[in-house]
Amino acid sequence: MNVVALKMLFGDRAKYLMLLAGLTFSTMLIVQQGSIFWGLMMWSMSGITNVNVPVWVTDPNINQVEELKPLADTAVTRVRSVPGVEWAVPLYKGVQRARLRDGNYEQISLVGIDSSTLIGRPQQVLAGRIEELRAPETVAVDQLAVERLGGPEKIHVGSVFEINDHRARIVAIVRTQKSFQNIPFVYTTYERALGMTPPERRKLSYVLAQPVEGVAAEELAQRIQEETGLGAYTEEQFGWKTVRWILKNTGIGVNFGTTVLLGFIVGMAIAGQTFYLFTVENLPHFGALKAIGAGTGLLAKMILLQSFTVGLTGYGIGVGLATLFGLTAAGGGRLPFVQTWPLLAGVLIALLMICGLSSAISIHKLAKLEPAVVFRG
Amino acid sequence: MDEVSTSTFAPETDESAPWLVRAKGLTKSFGEGHARIPVLKGVDLEVAPGEVVLLVGPSGSGKTTLLSLIAGMLEVDDGEINILGHTLGNMTAAAKSQFRLEYLGFIFQQYHLLPALTAVENAAIPLLIRGMNRTEALARAEEILQSVGMGARLGAMPLTLSGGEQQRVAIARALVSEPRLLLCDEPTASLDGETGHRVVEKLHEIGKRHDRAVIIVTHDSRIFEFGDRIAHMEDGRINQIQQAREVQA
Numbered sequence: 001m002n003v004v005a006l007k008m009l010f011g012d013r014a015k016y017l018m019l020l021a022g023l024t025f026s027t028m029l030i031v032q033q034g035s036i037f038w039g040l041m042m043w044s045m046s047g048i049t050n051v052n053v054p055v056w057v058t059d060p061n062i063n064q065v066e067e068l069k070p071l072a073d074t075a076v077t078r079v080r081s082v083p084g085v086e087w088a089v090p091l092y093k094g095v096q097r098a099r100l101r102d103g104n105y106e107q108i109s110l111v112g113i114d115s116s117t118l119i120g121r122p123q124q125v126l127a128g129r130i131e132e133l134r135a136p137e138t139v140a141v142d143q144l145a146v147e148r149l150g151g152p153e154k155i156h157v158g159s160v161f162e163i164n165d166h167r168a169r170i171v172a173i174v175r176t177q178k179s180f181q182n183i184p185f186v187y188t189t190y191e192r193a194l195g196m197t198p199p200e201r202r203k204l205s206y207v208l209a210q211p212v213e214g215v216a217a218e219e220l221a222q223r224i225q226e227e228t229g230l231g232a233y234t235e236e237q238f239g240w241k242t243v244r245w246i247l248k249n250t251g252i253g254v255n256f257g258t259t260v261l262l263g264f265i266v267g268m269a270i271a272g273q274t275f276y277l278f279t280v281e282n283l284p285h286f287g288a289l290k291a292i293g294a295g296t297g298l299l300a301k302m303i304l305l306q307s308f309t310v311g312l313t314g315y316g317i318g319v320g321l322a323t324l325f326g327l328t329a330a331g332g333g334r335l336p337f338v339q340t341w342p343l344l345a346g347v348l349i350a351l352l353m354i355c356g357l358s359s360a361i362s363i364h365k366l367a368k369l370e371p372a373v374v375f376r377g
Numbered sequence: 378m379d380e381v382s383t384s385t386f387a388p389e390t391d392e393s394a395p396w397l398v399r400a401k402g403l404t405k406s407f408g409e410g411h412a413r414i415p416v417l418k419g420v421d422l423e424v425a426p427g428e429v430v431l432l433v434g435p436s437g438s439g440k441t442t443l444l445s446l447i448a449g450m451l452e453v454d455d456g457e458i459n460i461l462g463h464t465l466g467n468m469t470a471a472a473k474s475q476f477r478l479e480y481l482g483f484i485f486q487q488y489h490l491l492p493a494l495t496a497v498e499n500a501a502i503p504l505l506i507r508g509m510n511r512t513e514a515l516a517r518a519e520e521i522l523q524s525v526g527m528g529a530r531l532g533a534m535p536l537t538l539s540g541g542e543q544q545r546v547a548i549a550r551a552l553v554s555e556p557r558l559l560l561c562d563e564p565t566a567s568l569d570g571e572t573g574h575r576v577v578e579k580l581h582e583i584g585k586r587h588d589r590a591v592i593i594v595t596h597d598s599r600i601f602e603f604g605d606r607i608a609h610m611e612d613g614r615i616n617q618i619q620q621a622r623e624v625q626a
Binding site for chain 2: 001003007010293375
């Protein structure tokens with residue numbers, strides 16, 4: 001009877017297409033919004049993930065990576081003295097102004113990394129050599145900086161601009177994960193970063209540390225906290241601390257959550273109502289099948305097959321459309337868009353719930369249907 | 378034609394019984410309290426193998442309710458229905474469904490063909506419900522459709538068929554699983570005289586087989602000649618049962 005069920009479904013083309021459209025729209029909305037939300041969260045952690053070190057030492061009251069609460073210069077040596085530390089290096093991070101050749105200004109996120117080890121440098125170099133940062137007045141810029149500071153014709157290896165009236169010559173173009181604020185990253189050495197920025201009593205943003213072999217990052221972070229009184233987090237802990245702060249303080253979670261919920265409700269409403277109508281309009285036919293001898297269990301299986309067929313088709317098309325959006329509108333990192341398998345699995349579960357609930361209403365109707373209805377014309 | 382599948386019901390208790398259907402003292406009401414309306418008020422009916430019985434009477438006399446009770450689609454308030462030695466009152470709803478599938482065939486006034494299926498697929502439905510392989514079921518349905526003169530319209534969709542053709546597909550659907558008892562509700566109501574005549578001729582031919590019986594609810598006096606007996610119903614009772622030849626006389 002599976003073929004009969006599917007033919008009944010596809011035979012009512014208008015309702016089938018409406019069901020499909022509702023579930024596709026619902027899936028696309030949830031996947032697209034979920035992916036953008038997750039992309040934003042990835043961007044919010046980019047200040048941490050771009051640096052790629054196991055332990056971050058911070059001010060004890062810090063909330064998130066972009067909230068700069070500078071440390072005393074002595075923090076580096078204090079961290080180095082904690083047992084289990086393989087190495088510890090300083091990191092400068094701050095938003096500064098870059099002045100372009102045409103006189104325009106653009107905000108940049110200046111990152112100062114340890115000059116001897118270059119720990120904290122981006123992993124992927126697109127052009128030039130990042131090791132040349134050790135030369136005077138040099139910087140490395142990311143792909144967003146190329147775009148924002150004038151495009152590839154003006155910003156390339158060898159071109160020059162100013163940061164707070166300090167000359168900066170580009171020696172490398174690097175690829176980074178964009179930041180939540182969508183400000184380009186500019187890398188230089190720690191000492192040069194201090195020189196490029198206005199005077200302050202404290203300028204050390206973070207101390208980056210690596211545990212010795214055999215010591216876990218969590219354990220080392222705990223030790224640093226206990227022995228120095230500073231904040232210390234693993235890369236993952238600090239990332240999630242940042243995400244939690246953003247969710248709590250920006251309303252992004254509520255906004256995206258509302259949209260996702262709306263997608264679910266709209267999908268549920270369209271699918272539920274259309275499927276119910278489909279069942280009601282087919283009641284005489286289902287009644288005939290029941291009269292002939294089809295049990296409620298068989299009819300329930302037919303309804304479930306119809307529901308899950310249209311549901312899984314809608315899921316496939318919806319995910320496909322959302323992915324297409326990700327590849328086109330959000331392609332090349334223009335928009336935060338990260339599709340993950342837990343998101344796709346979650347949407348699939350949500351969609352199966354929509355189909356299950358829609359089917360349940362119809363099955364309930366069929367279970368109560370008296371086959372004698374077929375004798376009433 | 379071979380048996381479609383082995384029966385799930387115990388062997389008939391009394392194969393030598395002179396009746397295929399026996400209904401005794403059937404009462405049925407609808408509604409609750411003051412709104413309760415008695416529809417059947419003690420109906421007795423026996424149908425012998427090889428017999429075609431017509432149930433006639435004015436609207437509201439209880440014909441369709443009696444047919445629904447015999448089909449096991451409604452529960453009796455009182456009384457007993459026995460078909461082929463099986464008492465319907467002793468069966469669960471699921472068992473009644475299975476019983477209908479194995480022993481009964483139905484022809485409805487409105488045909489109730491599934492519009493998304495072809496004629497041959499519609500005719501095969503009882504076999505598909507029984508779980509028969511689709512190819513085999515369609516082959517059997519094709520045979521039956523040919524026997525009712527629909528061999529040329531196997532792949533036609535119901536909406537493209539005339540009323541008479543749709544009813545013949547419905548007959549094929551009713552016969553495809555070789556039912557012992559055929560229950561027909563106003564089978565000629567939507568048909569012109571000539572088509573109705575051919576349809577009832579076919580039903581009569583089926584009913585005359587020794588192991589079968591046919592019960593037809595009808596208002597159509599033109600088909601009285603095809604019944605062996607005619608049960609006249611009025612106000613929830615069978616007032617009179619006549620031999621068809623008496624009526625014709």
